[in-house]
Amino acid sequence: xxxxxxxxxRDICQRGTSLTIQCQVDSQxxxxxxxxxxxxxxxxxxxxxxxxxxxTYESGFVIDKFPISRPNLTFSTLTVSNMSPEDSxxxxxxxxxxxxxxxxQYFGPGTRLTVT
Amino acid sequence: xxxxxxxxxxxxxxxxxxxSLNCTYSNSAFQYFMWYRQYSRKGPxxxxxxxxxxxxEDGRFTAQVDKSSKYISLFIRxxxxxxxxxxxxxxxxxxxxxxxxxxxxxxxxx
Numbered sequence: 377x378x379x380x381x382x383x384x385x386r387d388i389c390q391r392g393t394s395l396t397i398q399c400q401v402d403s404q405x406x407x408x409x410x411x412x413x414x415x416x417x418x419x420x421x422x423x424x425x426x427x428x429x430x431x432t433y434e435s436g437f438v439i440d441k442f443p444i445s446r447p448n449l450t451f452s453t454l455t456v457s458n459m460s461p462e463d464s465x466x467x468x469x470x471x472x473x474x475x476x477x478x479x480x481q482y483f484g485p486g487t488r489l490t491v492t
Numbered sequence: 493x494x495x496x497x498x499x500x501x502x503x504x505x506x507x508x509x510x511x512s513l514n515c516t517y518s519n520s521a522f523q524y525f526m527w528y529r530q531y532s533r534k535g536p537x538x539x540x541x542x543x544x545x546x547x548x549e550d551g552r553f554t555a556q557v558d559k560s561s562k563y564i565s566l567f568i569r570x571x572x573x574x575x576x577x578x579x580x581x582x583x584x585x586x587x588x589x590x591x592x593x594x595x596x597x598x599x600x601x602x
Contacts, residue, residue: 380535416500418580418592419536434589468535480526481590483535 378403378471380484388490389459396455397487399469404449406472409481410442413466422467425452459491495519498581498593507602511568515581515593518562522583522591525557527566530578530595539579540566571600 379402389395399408410422423431423444431444445453456463466486473480498515505511513527524543528536540555542548542564548555554567564583568575581593 416594418496418498418594419582419590420592421589424589470535473538480538480541483537485533485535488533 377473378405378482380469380471380482382467382469382484382487384487385485386488386490388492391460391491393459394455394457395459395489396453397467397469399452399454399484401450401471406449408446408452409470409472410444410452410454411468411470411483413468413486415465419468422454456489459489461491463489464491465489493518495591496581496583496593499596500594502597502599504599504601505571507571507573507600509571509600511571511575511598511600513566513568513579513581513596513598515564515583516562517564517583517591519583519585519591520559520562521585523586524584525555525564526582526584526590527553527555528580528582528592530580532577536580573600573602576600 381400383398408425411419413419421434422437423433425431425444425446427446427449443455468486470481470483496517526541527539529539530536542555542557545557545559552569556565576599578595578597580595582590
C-alpha cells in the first residue's frame with residue numbers, strides 16, 4: 377500500500393482568498409485523485425490527475441475554481457480559489473492501488489478547510 | 493435519486509453484537525464493490541472489496557453483493573470498540589472512478 381501525506385492538515389481561511397493543498401506519495405503512481413467530503417456527506421470526486429496531462433474534472437467542478445498541478449509521479453497540488461464558506465470541507469487526495477486496480481485507492485489523511 | 497444510497501445512522505450497538513451495514517445502488521454497470529473504514533480525522537482505508545456478486549469473508553468481516561437486487565452488505569461479527577468508525581460503501585464500473593455512499597457512523601459500546 378502507498379503512504380500518502382497532505383499539507384496542511386487544516387486551515388482557516390478568509391473568503392476570497394485561495395489555498396493550495398499538497399499531496400505527497402511515497403511511491404510513483406500514475407493516477408492521483410482529489411475528493412471533497414463535506415460535513416455529513418459522502419466523498420465526491422473533484423478531478424483525476426495524471427502526470428503529464430491536464431486534470432480531468434467531474435461534473436460540477438471547474439479548473440478555474442480548483443486548479444490542479446501534477447509535476448511528477450509522487451506529487452500533486454489542489455488549489456481552492458476565491459473561497460467562500462461553501463468551500464468549507466475536507467479535501468482528500470488518493471492514489472490508485474498496485475497494478476492500477478480500479479477498486480483499490482489509498483487515501484491521504486485529508487485537509488480540513490474552514491472558510492470564514 | 494443518488495447512485496448509491498447508504499443509511500447514515502448513527503448506529504450504536506453493544507460490544508460482541510453482529511453489525512449489518514447496507515447500501516443500495518441504481519447503476520447496473522457497477523462491477524466492483526468496496527467497503528472503506530474511516531476513523532475520525534483520518535482518511536478512508538480499504539476494508540474489503542468484492543467483484544460482481546457473491547460473498548467474501550475476512551476474519552470477522554463478511555461482504556455480500558446481490559447484483560440482482562442492487563444491494564450490498566457488510567457484516568461485522570463479535571464487534572469490538574475498535575470497530576467504531578464511519579463505514580463507507582463504494583462502487584466502480586471498472587474505470588478508476590469510485591462512487592461512494594454517504595457513510596454509516598458506527599459506535600460499539602463496551
